[in-house]
Amino acid sequence: MALSRALLARLKEIVGPVYVLTRPEDVVVYEQDAFLVAHALPDIVVLPGSAAEVAGVVRAAHEANVPLVVRGAGTGLNGGSIPIAGGVMLVLTRMNRILEIDPRNRLAVVEPGVVNADLTAAAARHGLFYAPDPGSQSVSTIGGNVGNNAGGPHCLSYGVTGNHVLAMEIALASGGMTWVGGRSVDPPGYDLCGVMVGSEGTLAVVTAVVVRLLRKAEAARTLLAAFETIDDASQTVSEIIAAGIVPTAMEMMDGVVMAAVEAAIHAGYPADAGAVLLIEVEGLPDSLPRQMERIETICRAHTPRMLRTAASEQERLLLWKGRKEGAGALGRLAPSYYLHDGVVPRTRLPEVMRKVVEIGKAHHLRIGNLFHAGDGNLHPIILFNPREPGIMDKVVRAGEEILHACVEAGGTITGEHGVGIEKREYMRWMFSDADLLAMQRVKRAFDPSGVMNPGKLLPLGTRPDVTIKPVMTAGMWT
Amino acid sequence: MRDLTIDADRLARELGGMLGAAVQRDPASLRAHAVDGLVPQIRCAPKDTDELCAILRVCDASGAAVIPWGGGTAMHWGNPPSRADVVISLEQFNRLVEHDDANLTATVQAGMRVAALQELLGGRHQCLAIDPPDPQHSTIGGTAAANINGPRRMAYGGVRDLVIGMKMVLASGEPIKAGGKVVKNVAGYDMCKLFVGSLGTLGIITEVTFKMTPLPETAGTVVARGSLAQTASLIEALFGSVLTPAAVTVVDGRVAAAAGLQPAEASVAVWAEGFTETVARHVRDVQAMAGQSGMTTEVVHDIGHRRLWETVRDFGAVGAPPVVFRLTVPPADVMPVLAVVCRLSDGGALRYVAHAGTGTVWLAFDTPAPVTAWFPRLAALAQEYHGHAVLAAAPPEVKRTVDVWGPSPQALGLMQELKRQFDPHGTLNPGRFVAGI
Numbered sequence: 001m002a003l004s005r006a007l008l009a010r011l012k013e014i015v016g017p018v019y020v021l022t023r024p025e026d027v028v029v030y031e032q033d034a035f036l037v038a039h040a041l042p043d044i045v046v047l048p049g050s051a052a053e054v055a056g057v058v059r060a061a062h063e064a065n066v067p068l069v070v071r072g073a074g075t076g077l078n079g080g081s082i083p084i085a086g087g088v089m090l091v092l093t094r095m096n097r098i099l100e101i102d103p104r105n106r107l108a109v110v111e112p113g114v115v116n117a118d119l120t121a122a123a124a125r126h127g128l129f130y131a132p133d134p135g136s137q138s139v140s141t142i143g144g145n146v147g148n149n150a151g152g153p154h155c156l157s158y159g160v161t162g163n164h165v166l167a168m169e170i171a172l173a174s175g176g177m178t179w180v181g182g183r184s185v186d187p188p189g190y191d192l193c194g195v196m197v198g199s200e201g202t203l204a205v206v207t208a209v210v211v212r213l214l215r216k217a218e219a220a221r222t223l224l225a226a227f228e229t230i231d232d233a234s235q236t237v238s239e240i241i242a243a244g245i246v247p248t249a250m251e252m253m254d255g256v257v258m259a260a261v262e263a264a265i266h267a268g269y270p271a272d273a274g275a276v277l278l279i280e281v282e283g284l285p286d287s288l289p290r291q292m293e294r295i296e297t298i299c300r301a302h303t304p305r306m307l308r309t310a311a312s313e314q315e316r317l318l319l320w321k322g323r324k325e326g327a328g329a330l331g332r333l334a335p336s337y338y339l340h341d342g343v344v345p346r347t348r349l350p351e352v353m354r355k356v357v358e359i360g361k362a363h364h365l366r367i368g369n370l371f372h373a374g375d376g377n378l379h380p381i382i383l384f385n386p387r388e389p390g391i392m393d394k395v396v397r398a399g400e401e402i403l404h405a406c407v408e409a410g411g412t413i414t415g416e417h418g419v420g421i422e423k424r425e426y427m428r429w430m431f432s433d434a435d436l437l438a439m440q441r442v443k444r445a446f447d448p449s450g451v452m453n454p455g456k457l458l459p460l461g462t463r464p465d466v467t468i469k470p471v472m473t474a475g476m477w478t
Numbered sequence: 479m480r481d482l483t484i485d486a487d488r489l490a491r492e493l494g495g496m497l498g499a500a501v502q503r504d505p506a507s508l509r510a511h512a513v514d515g516l517v518p519q520i521r522c523a524p525k526d527t528d529e530l531c532a533i534l535r536v537c538d539a540s541g542a543a544v545i546p547w548g549g550g551t552a553m554h555w556g557n558p559p560s561r562a563d564v565v566i567s568l569e570q571f572n573r574l575v576e577h578d579d580a581n582l583t584a585t586v587q588a589g590m591r592v593a594a595l596q597e598l599l600g601g602r603h604q605c606l607a608i609d610p611p612d613p614q615h616s617t618i619g620g621t622a623a624a625n626i627n628g629p630r631r632m633a634y635g636g637v638r639d640l641v642i643g644m645k646m647v648l649a650s651g652e653p654i655k656a657g658g659k660v661v662k663n664v665a666g667y668d669m670c671k672l673f674v675g676s677l678g679t680l681g682i683i684t685e686v687t688f689k690m691t692p693l694p695e696t697a698g699t700v701v702a703r704g705s706l707a708q709t710a711s712l713i714e715a716l717f718g719s720v721l722t723p724a725a726v727t728v729v730d731g732r733v734a735a736a737a738g739l740q741p742a743e744a745s746v747a748v749w750a751e752g753f754t755e756t757v758a759r760h761v762r763d764v765q766a767m768a769g770q771s772g773m774t775t776e777v778v779h780d781i782g783h784r785r786l787w788e789t790v791r792d793f794g795a796v797g798a799p800p801v802v803f804r805l806t807v808p809p810a811d812v813m814p815v816l817a818v819v820c821r822l823s824d825g826g827a828l829r830y831v832a833h834a835g836t837g838t839v840w841l842a843f844d845t846p847a848p849v850t851a852w853f854p855r856l857a858a859l860a861q862e863y864h865g866h867a868v869l870a871a872a873p874p875e876v877k878r879t880v881d882v883w884g885p886s887p888q889a890l891g892l893m894q895e896l897k898r899q900f901d902p903h904g905t906l907n908p909g910r911f912v913a914g915i
Contacts, residue, residue, distance in 0.1 A: 104717075104810035149664045162668060163639050178889045183864040184806040184837050185636065186625060186675070188883040189912045190893050194638055194671025198664045218720040238580055244603060244692035246582075284720065286755035343660040345581040375662045376581070415662035423665070430658065430665055438654045439667045441899035445892060457666060 007064040011046050011088070014056040019094070021045040030071060030089050034136075035079035035422055037338065037392065038464065042069065042089035049094045051111075051169060051177065051207035058205055059175035061088045067454050068173075070201040072113060072144030075136040077339060078420025079464070080148065080200045084455050090205060092143050098122050099208065106213045107166060107183060112143025112206045116150075119211070128213040131158035134416065135327065143206050149198030151416030153249040153323070156374035157282075160416065162197040164212045170196060170204035173447045183210055195442060200418055201453040203446035217282035220248070221292050222316045225299045226273040226306040230254055230369075233275035234349040237373045239298045240279070241346065245291055250374030251278040254353075256333070257326045257368040257381070264329035267322040270305045277373065278323050280316075326370050327381065334366065334383035338395050342406035343415035346376035355405040356380050363398040377415040378406070404429065419457045421464040428459055484542045484563055486519035492540075493522055493564075496532050500525065500570075511565045513545055513910075514558035514874035521547075523567040527645070527653055527684055530566065534682070535651030537564050538905045544649070545907060546678040548589060548620030551612045554798060554871040555624050556677055557882050560909030568619050571684055574598050582690040583642065583659055588619025588683045600693065607634035607691040609787075611795035619683045625675030628791050629725035629749065632809075632835030634691055638674045643687030646673055648680070649901040659687050672896070678907045679915055680900040697724075697751035699783045700761055702768035702775045703734075703742035706820060710813035712746060712764075712771040713834050717810065719767070721760055725749040727790055728816065728832040737789035738782060746834070747786060793831040793840055794870060800846045801872045803856055805839040807865035812837055818859055822852075837865070846876045857884045883912040 012020045021027055022044050032039035043066075048054045061068040067087030074081060083089050095111035098119060102108070103126035110119060116137040120130045133152035134140060140150070146168065151160045158164075167181030181193025196203060227233040230252075237250050253261065255274050262269045269276055277299075281291050292309065299307055310316035330337055344352045353369065356378075360367040370379040380402050384391050403413045403426055413419070413426045427436065439458060446452070455464075494501045502508070502521040511521055520542075524530040537544050543561035547553075548568055568589030575585040579602040586595055592606070592613035599605050609628025610616045616626070622644070627636045634640065643657035656669030673680060702712055709728055716726060726748050731741035739745055750760030761777055768775045778786060794802040807815050812834045819828070819841060832839040841856075849872055856867040869882040887893065890913055897904075897915045909915075 102808070102810075105808035107808065149668070151662055151664075155662065159635065159639060160662060160664075162671070163635060172892075176891075178892070180889050180892075182806075182866065183808045184860075184866065185631075186627070186804075186806050186838070187866055187887065188868060189887040189889065190676055190680075190896055191638060191671045191674060192889055192892060194668055194674075197671075198668050203667075215720065217722075241582060241692075242580055244695070246692065283722065283752075284756050284759050286759040287753035290755065291753065343662050345578060345583070345660055347578075347580045372662070376660055377662050410658075411660050412658050412663040412665050414664050415660070416664060418664050419666060427666055432654070434652050435654045435656070436666075437652075438648070438656075438669060438900070442667050442669070442672065442896065445895040445899050 004064060007060060007066065008044065010060045011044060011057060014060065015046055015048045015053050019047040019049070030091065031082070033074040033076040033079060033081045035077050035082065035420065036336065038079050038082055038421060040082050040084045041086070042083040043086045045089045045091055047091045047094050051171070054090065054205055054207050055171040055175065055177050057088065057090055058171045058173060062173040062175065062449060062451050065449065065451065068451050069453050070147070070205050072141035073115070073139045075140040076144060076148060076420065077341065077417040078422040080418055080420030080453070080456050082421060084421060093141065101126060103128060105183070106215065107210055108213055109208060109210050110142050111208060112141060114142045116140055116142060116145055123213045127216055129216055130211060131164055131214050132161045142209055142211065146197055146206055146209055147199065147201050148418040149416070151372070151377065153251050153372055156250060156372065157246050157248045158214065162194060165193060165197050165209060166212055167193055167210040168196060168206050169208040171207055172204050173449055173451050177207070181210070198418065200420060200457045202443060202457050203452060219285040219288055220280055220282045220316065221288045222278065222280045222310040222319050223292065223295060224276060224278050224308045224319045225304040226270050226276045227302060227304050229274040230353045231350045232302040233277045234353070234373065236277060236299055236302050238347050240295055243294060243298065245294060247279050247374060248282045249278070249280040251323050252276065252371040252373040253323065253326050254369040256366065257330065257370055260329040260333050260368065261322045261326055263332055265321060265325060269322065273305045278319060330368055330381055330383065335385045337384065338382040338399060340380045340382070340399050340402055341414050341417040342378050342403050342411060344376045344378070344406050344409040344411035346374065348409040348411070349373065349376060349378070352378070352405050352409050356402055359398050359401045363394050365394060365398050375415065376411065421456055424457060425459050425463060484540055486563065489536070489540055489542055490520050492536055493520065493533060497522055497524065497529060511547060513553050513562050514877060516559055516562040518545060518562045518565045520563065521565040521567060523569050525570045527647065530647050530682065530684065531651040531653055533566060534647055534649060538649050538651060538903055541903065542905070543908050544905050546623070546682045548617035549591060549615040551616040551795065552620050552624040552626060556910035557914060558874050558877050558909065559907060560914070566682065568617065568684070575685065577602060578659070579604055579690070583661070583687055584690055585643070585659065585685060585687040586618045587685050588617060590618050592616050592618060592621060599690065603693045604690040605693055606640070606688055608637055608640060609791050611792040618686055622674050622686050623676060623678050623683055629727055629787060629833055632726065632833070633722065633724040638671055640689050641670045641674055641686055642689055644670045644673055644683055645685040646681040646683045649903065649905040657687065661689055677911050679897060679911045680906065694751035696754050696757050697749065697783060698757050698761060699778045699786060700748045700764040700768070700775055701739055701745055701778060702764070702773040703740065703745045704771065704773035706744045706817055708771045708773050709744040709746045712768050712773060713813060715767045715770070716748065716764065719763065721763055723748045723760060723835065724751045725833065726835040728834055729790065730830050732829050733789065733793065733831055737786040739786065747790070749787065790831050794842050798871050799842045799844050801843040801849055802870040803841040803852070804868045804870045805841065805856060805860050805865060807837045807839070807860060807863040809835060809837040811863040811865070812839060815839060815859060815863060822855065846873050849876050849880070853880055881913060886913045
């Protein structure tokens with residue numbers, strides 16, 4: 001896309017010349033996110049330092065009728081920040097200040113470029129934490145988390161990003177800035193803050209966010225159980241929920257991932273077990289022993305190969321280490337992988353997992369599985385060698401079949417990664433023309449000229465271009 | 479400008495041709511469905527979504543203003559409608575579609591009464607953790623559309639947090655759905671959020687899917703009595719602790735008496751529920767904290783606990799006093815705000831229920847006189863604390879003199895554009911929402 005000199009000059013004036021990048025060797029850094037199978041170059045990369053600068057850039061792009069793509073740390077897994085139509089990329093990582101922590105009201109006001117884990121670290125000084133904990137939390141930004149409505153292992157009891165965002169300041173394509181939501185509940189009017197969360201940069205640019213912080217629980221207990229089969233582990237998950245216990249996390253790994261983790265960190269998993277389940281409960285220590293007893297009883301009914309509880313914080317972190325490094329450890333098994341994200345009602349996990357295995361067999365692909373089992377959120381990981389001719393087609397097709405199986409089981413195409421370009425066309429599996437038109441109406445109200453992140457989230461009727469790069473590195477984020 | 483007068487006879491004939499006996503024009507029934515004194519000309523009760531779509535198509539095309547009607551328990555909310563021609567009752571949408579207890583979800587038709595739903599859910603040891611007033615009459619759709627929350631919101635979240643899927647029909651008669659039946663879902667815009675609290679101005683909700691909560695093993699409440707200052711210090715200690723109560727609510731002496739408690743200047747009720755050990759620890763710790771604040775406590779269970787929380791739940795909504803305000807402020811600012819309000823009222827005819835855990839303060843006056851003087855004052859006070867004051871109930875003639883939602887939100891322009899996108903003819907609940915949307 002040929003961009004006018006006038007636009008370039010204007011952008012330099014708004015943010016300062018050093019924060020406008022156009023040289024190929026500079027902008028190439030921003031050609032992709034953690035959706036490793038597609039890429040596209042932005043024409044101009046802009047790194048604003050303040051909300052006012054963001055508003056200026058947004059207005060300039062709008063007036064030049066040039067696409068505008070927002071990017072945080074680039075850990076998104078759906079290609080949402082890949083500038084497939086070129087244009088201006090707005091990188092918000094310089095806006096990384098925590099503006100305020102209000103411990104009495106348990107909230108924080110942050111700029112969008114603040115890293116998730118940095119916020120929790122700052123809140124910890126007050127005995128508080130920020131609940132959504134995506135696998136990328138040590139790198140990913142609050143702005144990106146908000147854009148994709150990020151989840152994480154502890155969402156089972158705490159909820160996803162949308163449940164923790166109280167308000168935000170946004171810059172609109174029209175050039176205006178406004179606050180939506182509020183520091184108090186139920187601000188009069190439509191819940192635009194709720195709509196903004198998960199809108200993947202297609203409606204407006206977030207320039208500040210007010211998030212809820214939670215008080216750290218007094219105690220936590222963690223249990224790790226290895227089972228013969230995924231069925232046994234899934235059944236255990238269902239029975240714990242049926243017993244009226246909602247743990248803060250219930251995470252599962254299958255045998256493929258377990259073997260990789262074992263090789264990487266020697267966590268002590270039985271080498272031939274089919275699935276391992278990591279269960280955590282939090283709360284007052286008074287009630288935890290009996291809860292753990294009940295959970296253990298349910299586990300034992302499914303003849304676990306191993307049952308281990310953490311006696312100390314150190315042991316607890318060790319049990320989690322295997323889960324947290326699960327995806328990373330897969331790098332040992334194959335040169336690359338494609339990490340998927342689907343959700344099914346948790347009771348349907350066993351049958352959908354059987355389907356995933358069949359799909360892998362049919363395409364001669366090795367698939368490992370990580371799950372947020374308590375939420376029915378599965379992350380099949382398709383392992384492959386990108387140098388193998390024609391492999392990408394097979395990988396994409398297998399992924400599609402897996403997501404189809406999720407939708408057929410009453411689930412969804414994405415639980416926490418978002419739609420982006422990756423799943424844009426799959427939206428039709430779940431939504432009718434009328435449903436999608438309603439979403440278009442929302443888009444039109446916010447962004448009538450359509451400059452905000454075009455080609456993402458809503459189906460266009462054409463397949464996204466998924467091309468292989470010559471060299472790919474394994475991704476890390478779940 | 480569209481002609482705003484409709485030919486009610488012709489419209490009734492047209493709807494009657496589609497629905498038969500389900501179209502009512504009997505004056506007594508119509509009067510019972512007046513909104514802020516405005517009596518509709520037609521009431522109909524479609525039996526399914528197809529009929530509802532057909533009715534909306536006809537109304538939207540003929541310029542008739544439509545008032546969606548659930549249990550009629552939140553009709554005092556909002557500005558008086560600018561027009562009210564056809565009331566559409568969701569009374570025939572009264573089924574529990576599916577309770578998937580193993581997945582902690584339930585799908586419910588919009589016209590189902592909350593109490594009837596809770597009874598069915600309770601049979602499988604679960605509940606919907608929303609406590610709207612008058613659950614015998616209030617409906618699921620109305621609770622979602624009006625965003626009616628109850629005391630336990632601090633523990634379980636509000637309506638917006640518990641809704642995971644919805645079906646609705648737009649003003650044009652087009653049926654749409656949003657979300658789904660799984661607890662984690664980020665496919666597309668979160669349209670449910672847009673409809674929760676939209677007061678029927680964007681579409682009519684026909685079905686809602688919620689997250690469920692397991693019924694707690696046990697529950698109990700500690701009530702501490704004392705002065706407002708003592709109450710404030712107890713609440714500060716409580717929120718500085720690791721305790722996780724289901725509700726923390728402050729009431730004045732008259733509300734306390736109505737709830738079966740010994741009246742005091744202020745009483746704070748702390749609701750604990752969950753595992754037996756958790757509740758016991760809460761009772762113990764809250765009693766100790768109250769003791770340190772010099773307050774007297776009592777512990778209520780079973781009937782006493784239920785009566786107390788039903789009184790709190792129904793405050794300002796059932797047998798409503800002439801004027802009710804709702805203030806929302808950040809949670810820690812509830813007590814400072816309440817102190818200012820009590821000082822202003824100077825022992826006047828003010829009653830209050832203040833949820834310190836969520837930051838929602840309900841104020842009720844027994845006469846309409848205070849609106850003119852109080853509303854601007856409360857709005858300014860709330861704004862000072864990053865909050866809002868809403869006139870939740872008042873006689874229609876009083877409501878007509880103000881915008882009950884208070885000062886217009888900053889994003890009003892966007893909201894008006896959304897309304898135009900979803901309901902271009904202004905068919906649904908015209909005038910009732912913020913700034914007359």
